[in-house]
Amino acid sequence: NQIRTPKLSDIEVIALILTAEYLNIDSERELFRRLPKRLSECIERSVYHRRKKRLFFYIESLREQMAEQMTQGENHYIIDSMPLEVCKMSRSNRSTICREDIKTSPNHGYCASQQMHFYGYKLHAVCSSAGVFKHFDLTPASVHDIHYLNDLKHLMSDCELNGDKGYLSHDVQIDLFESCNIKLHVPMRKNQNNYKELPWIMRKTRKRIETLFSQLCDQFMIRRNYAKSFKGFATRVLAKLTALTTIQW
Template identity: 65%
Template sequence: MMSNFMASYKLILRELRKISDKDDFYFKPIVPKLSDIELISLIILAEFKSIDSEYQLFRELKNTELENKIERSVYNRRKRKLFSYMEQIRSKMVDAFNEFENYFVVDSMPLEVCKLSRSNRSKICKEQDYALPNKGFCASQNLHFYGYKLHAVCSIEGVFQSFDLSPASVHDIHYLKDIKLQISDCVLLGDKGYLSQKVQVDLFTQASIELETPKRKNQKDYKPQYYQFKKYRKRIETLFSQLCDQFMIRRNYAKSFEGFKTRILAKITTLTTIQYINKFVFKRNINNLKVNLV
């Protein structure tokens, strides 16, 4: 088991080193034993193995060559500092997949930070005024919740192109204002929550994005959505299910917003890394995520 853990770690590290042009990303007065790229590989491996607590991770590191390379108190601090660099690595992997992609799917999912009954006295994620959690409603799950929404765009192959977090009360359609800065010249498939003539015209004129949503039955020019588009839209729902099931995205141990967003990015980066290794190393189905890497 331990040799499998280290072999998986070395495989992830080798692939990340091919993507990244350096091992350390920011200045540190004392050079650490574990480089930044090695730390990112460890974060990705922990998420892949569904090791969701630091205590458990550091138990796994006992009797391995990583045991004395990093202290638990430093791990989390460095993990948060590596947020933007982790996103750069993820973007490079995504470019390898989605360079010639013409169809994308947009959707959102709720991310609770605590139960509604505790929301008034909860101090979680309240240290930043620009990103306070609040109460919202998820129509697809008929669920009132307290926290954030994860908005995401993925290709029909199943690779997350981009994502963002917003407080729970923010309507899905507001995310589309940011999308035109990230993708262009493509078809974007969404559910009825993204239905808006004004946004549709804006996306097409600004970035040549054709927004395709199913029409409501009481609309004047109603016709059923093309069957293949319905099938494509299921792709992002499957990805969200995988994030909830294997990567336990709904389980929150973070106390600050910095910690919360870093956890979410780590889980999505891990999913993309496994897809990348499946395609470019093992030449197998990219969405076969519950496999042993070695």
């Protein structure tokens, strides 16, 4: 929408975004300190920041196309979620981060696997057995994991999903199977009637997505937040997921 032609094209800006994530440069200020002079003269830091958020859907399209080609013929996927803190609990009542719209505002939630209360969002993700993220979404922290399955009905079909006990619901399993032929495998609780232990291979396969979440936390520092708006926060998360997918590609 600019009158003048920018010195860096959109694809060059996207390449700069992904390269920064690959090199573990998590701060835009640090990125522009390291950029060669010939690049830093082509785009200002504030312009880079605005263009990065405007290119959200193009980056997501790039990630989807790579993931689609790498998961062709795949019919077994793993689903899980992880907490993403916006700030510490002690600052949550006075924090204004990502509160520009009530529909996308963060809130308080609880992570059972880590036994922690947190303030922020949940990252819901589906990956293949080879470790490629197929779909993902961000929800406020209070949204239960099982609600993400309603969105998957419109995105996937004719496959098998492997989840943890957070997705345990007989009605949801039947609905997924009847509406889009998705078989949801969830470990049963030991006090349930007709208890059967989940096969060993399915319990082992679930570790694939946990390894990916660990990579996002340690290598890509996904839990470190510098964003002030939800659009900026979502773009940071997407850039890290796309960088990981690009490395796999």
